[in-house]
Amino acid sequence: MSINLEFHAFAGNPQSSKFSFSGDTLSPSAALKTLNARITLNNADSSPSPSFKVLAFRNGRPLASSAAGSGDSPPIWRLGWLGLDDLRGILDNSRSGAELSVDSLVYLSSSAENDAVYWAIDVSDEAPELGYKDMGLCFVELRTLMVATDWSDSQAMGNLAIAGQAKALLEWHNVSRFCGRCGEKTVLMEGGRRKQCSNDSCKQRIYPRVDPVVIMLVIDRENDRALLAKRSMPMPRLYTCLSGFMEPGESLEEAVRRETWEETGIEVGDIVYHSSQPWPVVPNGIPCQLMVGFFAYAKSLEITLDKKELEDAQWYSREDVRKTLTFAKYKQAQRNAAAKVEQMCEGLGKNPSFASDLNVESADEHAPIVVPGPFAIAHHLIYSWAFSDHNVVNGVECNSK
Template sequence: MTLIIYSWEMVDNYPFHLFNGFPNLYGFSGLDRRSVEREEPNWKKKLLNDPNTRFVLNWRSKSLISEPTLGYPSAVKLKSEEIPPNLEVTDQYVFLGQKNALWYVGIDISSVDEFELNRELPENSSFRDLREVGAILDRFDACILSYCRAIFYWQQNNKFCGICGSKTAISKAGHQINCKEITCRKPVFPRTDPAVIMLVYDDDRILLGRQSIWKKGMYSTLAGFLEPGETLEEAVAREVFEEANIEVEDVSYHSSQPWPFPASIMLGFYAKARSTEIRRNDEEVEDVQWFTRGEVSQFSKLGKSLPRKDSIARCLIESWLRNDY
C-alpha cells in the first residue's frame, strides 16, 4: 500500500524513496509532524485526553528505554494514565507528530531527582543514553527519541532571552520560545548546527583519522562544522586541509543524518584527493593515515575498529567498500 503525506510517497510508512541506498539512522521515520497542529493553543489538553496519544520521556538528555529479558530494547511509549503522577508536572514538552493513527508527545522530566525517578519507572525500563542503544532500536523509536533529545537540549539552553536576559516561555507545541519581556518578545526557533563529514579517497585507499578521546584503535572519516559565508564544498576542502594538509577535488554529496549529540545535522560527502602527502595537525587529530580497501576490511585483525554502526561515518565507509558511492 502506498500512502501520500505532504506529497511524500511512503513505502511501508517510511519515505525511503528520498534516499538512493540504505538510509541513515535517526532519520526517515515516516512521522507526519503535523506542523499545523502546533498553532492550536489547546493542543496539549486535547492530546492528554486522547486515548491514541503516546508519551516518550526524556530525563537529562537520556531516553526511557524498555529492556526486556528476551528481545531488543525499545522506546517506552506511555498512555496518559500510565505516566506516574509525580512525573507529569513540567513545562517542557514537544508535540512530535502522528503515525498510524497515534499521536506522539515528548515530555522532559529533568527536574525530577534521581531517587524519585527510579521509584516510578515502569518495570524493566531505565533512562539510557541514546548513543548506547540507538543502533539496535527500531528505526521509528530511534527517530522520535533523537527528535526529543534535540528539542529538549535546545529548550534547556534557551531559558533566558539572548537579547535582554529575561525569562522565556515555550510556545508552538514546544517548537518556539519567546521572551516574556513585553518590550522584547524575541522569538527563538530550534537550532541545528550543520557539519560536513567526508570520506577522502585516492584510487583504492581512503583517508581516516582519529582523535585522542576516542576508544583505542578507532578510525573514522574527517569532519568539521560549517563556517559563516562558506559553501558545503568549501567546508569539506578546508577541514581536510586543516586536519591532514590534503587537497581535494570532485566533492560530491552522499547523504545526511540528524545527529542530536547535542544538535547537529551531518552532511556526508565523498572527495577525491588532489595531493596525498599527509601533514597532520596535532591540535585537530591524533593520527591520520591512508588505508587500502584490504586493510579496512581487516581492521579487527589489525587491532583497529570502524566508527559506530549508527553513524553516517560508518555508512560512508561501508558504501565505499561496496563500491556503492
C-alpha cells in the same frame, strides 16, 4: 555479510509524515489545548480520543523498556511511552511542588491513524524515583540505544529516530532558556515547537536551528587509498572520516576543503555528495547536528597532522579497509548493548559507558584498524568506497534478487 538499510540511524522518523498539521492531525497548539482541557477536567487516560503518549528524558536519556528476542535473537528495546495518568504522577511529584502544568511538554507529532498525540518531557529536575522501575522502564543513554538497535529492524530504527528527534528538541529548550537579543527569559509557544522572548518590548521568535557538520572520506584515486584519522577516544584502534563544523559565509564544499587542509594538510579537488544523517548524540549544548557526508578527492598526498585535533591520520588501501568491515563484530557489539539495556531495565546493571558498548577490539585482530559501526554515516562512506565495485546503495551492499 550484507545488511539492508532504508535510511541512516536517527533518520526515517515514522512520525515525520504526521507534521502536516492538516486533515485529521492536530497542530501543536491544538494538541496542547486539548491536553490542557483533559488535565483540567481530570479525565482518565481511557477517556475519548485522542490518547496522549509522553516520552520522558532524564539528563538526555530517554525512558526505555526491553523485551526478550525470539529464538537466539538479542533482547529488543522499546520506547517507554507514558500515559496521561503517568504524566500526572510525574508533575504532581515534582521537587518544586509546583501545580500540575504542561508547560514543559514538547510536541512531537499526532497520528490520525493511531488516534494519538506524542510528547516529550525533561524530568531531570524531578524526584529520582517515580516508579519507573516498577513499570520495567529505565533511562538509557541514547548512544547505548543506538548501538543496541538492530539496524535491519525498521521498527527499532524508527524508535531510535523518534528518540533522537525528541532529545534534540529538549536539548534545544535547555540551551535557549534566555533570549539572545535582550537576555530575558523565553517562553514555550506552539507546544514547544518554538520559543518567544517574554519581554514585551522584544518578543523575539526563536526556532530550533540545525548545525551542519561536514564529514568526508578523502580518497587518493591514483593509489586507490582512503584517508582515515584517529581522534582522542577510549578505543585505541578506532579510525574514521575527517569532519568539522561549517563557518559563517562558507559553503559545504568550502568547509570540506578547509577542514581537510587544517587537520591533515591535504588539498582537496573534486567533492561528491553522498548522504546526510541527523546526529543528536553529541555533548550537551549542541542539540541539533546534521552530518553531511561527502567523498573528497585529494590533489596532494603528504599528511601534515594537526595534533590538537587528531592523534593520527594515515592512508589505507582498499584491501586493508575491507578487512575492517566484518559485520560480525558490529552484531556482537549490538548484542552486548541490547543485553545491557535489558539488565538495566531489570534493575541489575548501571548505565554502561559508550566505550564498553563498542568493545569490538578483539573481534578481528588481523584488521589494522576499527571503523565506526553501521549506526554512523562514517561507516557508510567508508563502506561505499571500499566496495564500490559491488552493488552498494548508501553504504549498504544489496542482496541480488
